Amino acid sequence: MSGPRKQVLVFRELPPAQLARLQAAHDVTVANPRAGRQDAFEAALPRAQGLIGSSYRIDGPLLARAPRLEVISSISVGVDNYDVAALRARGIVLCHTPGVLTQTTADTLFALIMAASRRLVELSNHVRDGHWTANIGEDLFGWDVHGKTLGILGFGRIGQALAQRAALGFGMPVLYHNDAPVQAPALGARARQVALADVLRQSDIVAVTLPLTAQTRGLLDARAFSLMKPGAIFVNGARGAIVQEQALLDALDHGTLRAAALDVFATEPLPLSSPLRRHPKVTCLPHIGSATHETRLAMAELATTNLLAALAGEQPQAVYTGG
Numbered sequence: 001m002s003g004p005r006k007q008v009l010v011f012r013e014l015p016p017a018q019l020a021r022l023q024a025a026h027d028v029t030v031a032n033p034r035a036g037r038q039d040a041f042e043a044a045l046p047r048a049q050g051l052i053g054s055s056y057r058i059d060g061p062l063l064a065r066a067p068r069l070e071v072i073s074s075i076s077v078g079v080d081n082y083d084v085a086a087l088r089a090r091g092i093v094l095c096h097t098p099g100v101l102t103q104t105t106a107d108t109l110f111a112l113i114m115a116a117s118r119r120l121v122e123l124s125n126h127v128r129d130g131h132w133t134a135n136i137g138e139d140l141f142g143w144d145v146h147g148k149t150l151g152i153l154g155f156g157r158i159g160q161a162l163a164q165r166a167a168l169g170f171g172m173p174v175l176y177h178n179d180a181p182v183q184a185p186a187l188g189a190r191a192r193q194v195a196l197a198d199v200l201r202q203s204d205i206v207a208v209t210l211p212l213t214a215q216t217r218g219l220l221d222a223r224a225f226s227l228m229k230p231g232a233i234f235v236n237g238a239r240g241a242i243v244q245e246q247a248l249l250d251a252l253d254h255g256t257l258r259a260a261a262l263d264v265f266a267t268e269p270l271p272l273s274s275p276l277r278r279h280p281k282v283t284c285l286p287h288i289g290s291a292t293h294e295t296r297l298a299m300a301e302l303a304t305t306n307l308l309a310a311l312a313g314e315q316p317q318a319v320y321t322g323g
C-alpha cells in the first residue's frame, strides 16, 4: 500500500501500533470530540480525507464540513452512528469491523443471561454489603438457565454465536427471528426460525442481537413485552434504542417480566437519573460487549487496515454494504 500522503482524523484514540501504522503513511490528527477535543476535531474536518473512530454521530451537517472526505473507518460493527444515505450520496466509503468481535460479544450476552437468571450481581452485592450472615433463603434463589428456551432477535453473526453457546453448551432449545430466512446447520433441530411474536410468546429468555435501523428502532415496545411469557428474562446486547425503555420499566414494575440485563441504553453513558440504573430487577453494564484487550486490539487493527486500503484506492476487507 503506497500513494500520496493524505489527511487522517482519528476521532477515538487508537492503540500505539495502529496509530504508528497510520502515521507512517499519512498526516494524522488525533482529536476525540467526546474527550474534550471538539475544537481540534472541528478544525481538522475541512481537510480530512479519512476518518477513523467510533461512538460519535456523523450526520449530514457534519459531513458538509468535511468536503474532502473519502472514507470513514468505524471501529465498530454497528453503523447506526453514520448517516449511510448521506455517505452513499457523496461516494464516501464506510468500513466497519464485523467478525473480529463476534465471539467476545456472544460471551458478554451469555454472561448477561447468567447474571440475570442467577442474580449474580445482586448476590455479590449481598455479600459485599455484609448481609451474608446466614444461609440465603428462597427469596434469593435464582432460576435455571440450562434447558430453558432462548429466543434470539436477529440471527446474524452474534446471534448465531450466542445460539451455539446456548444450544450446545446449555442444552437450550433456540427460537430465532430474522428478516431473511437463515439457517444454522450445525445446530440442526436445536434452533428454529419463527415469527417475532412466537419468539416472544414461547421463550423463557429473549436476547436482542439486531442492528439499530429505522425498522428496529423502538421494536421492543409495550405490546412486545406484553407477549412475553410470565417470568421471562430480557437481555439486550445490541443497541439501546431498539427498546422503548419506559415500556421495559413498566413490564418490570407492573407486568410479569422477571428481570432484564442490559449492555446498551438509549442514551450512553447511562444518565445518573435513569431509573434503570438502580432498578432491583436490572443488571446494567457500560456497553462492554466487545471490551476485552484482545478484541478491542483486533478491532483497531482491522479498522486501520480498512482505512489504509481505502485511502490507497484498494478494496478494504470490510466495507459496509447494507442499507
Ligand SMILES: NC(=O)C1=CN([C@@H]2O[C@H](COP(=O)(O)OP(=O)(O)OC[C@H]3O[C@@H](n4cnc5c(N)ncnc54)[C@H](OP(=O)(O)O)[C@@H]3O)[C@@H](O)[C@H]2O)C=CC1
Pocket (backbone or CB within 6 Å): 077, 078, 079, 098, 099, 101, 102, 105, 153, 154, 155, 156, 157, 158, 159, 177, 178, 179, 180, 182, 209, 210, 211, 212, 213, 215, 216, 237, 238, 239, 263, 264, 287, 288, 289, 290, 291
Ligand atoms: N454491545 C456491544 O458492545 C455490541 C453490540 N453490537 C450490536 O450487534 C449488532 C449485530 O451485530 P452482528 O451480529 O455482527 O450483525 P449481523 O448483521 O451479522 O446480524 C444482524 C442480524 O439481524 C438481522 N436483521 C436486520 N434487521 C432486521 C429486522 N428488521 N428484523 C429481523 N432481523 C433483522 C440481519 O438479517 P439480514 O442480514 O438478513 O438483514 C442479521 O441476520 C450490531 O449491529 C451492533 O449494533 C455488536 C457488537 C458489540
Ligand SMILES: O=CC(=O)O
Pocket (backbone or CB within 6 Å): 075, 076, 077, 078, 079, 101, 289, 290
Ligand atoms: O457496539 C459495538 C459495535 O461494534 O457495534
